[in-house]
Amino acid sequence: MPISYTDQQIHDKAVQLGLITADAELPRNLRGRVVAAMAHGDAAERAAPVEPQLAQEIAIHGNSILVDGEPFPWLVAAQPMDIGLNPDGVSTVRLTLMAATVQVIRPEPRPESE
Template identity: 80%
Template sequence: MPISYTDQQIREKAASLGLIQEGADLPRQLRGKVVAAMAYGDAAERHQAPEPQLAGEIVIHGSSILIDGEHFPWLVAAQPMDIGLNPDGVSTVRLTLMAASVQVIRPEPRPESEH
């Protein structure tokens, strides 16, 4: 998909980066750098993991698992499931997923201000 930005979007981004004053014209030699910064930001946004969400309904019928009406797309091991039903709150399902490879990456420590 080709990258396309309006002149106004490019000027606004240049101003937010501090390259020009608000409303000023952008020098031609900086235009490519601003567009590259915008494209990089858009690509990073597309590759971020979506926010986790609470399933509305999980239905388990034999080997079929439906989450909010959609089939669960991964293989589930033939292991016992731990199902916690809580009619007054959030219920839980714990199951075992199968994978050809598993990689565990320790998260970066968060600064104290984010705790």
């Protein structure tokens, strides 16, 4: 997938890197360096494992599911949901996700010294 950034994104990154001020124009000889820095950062972000986080709020309105105010990005099967409400702690929602394919990979066995 080709990397593509807008002129404004490149300008903003150059300002963030301290190469220019916000009202200055980016010299053409620095543009490639800024794009390379952006691409490197994007690659590192994709490679870094995402830490699981606790949702602050899940709202279910008919067919719409919002997680922390953002639409849930996956298809949910028309199956009953299991909702556990716990006013004194962490509540839970169990639902069925739809997928074109599913792959189950066994974890490698841990050495006994761990």
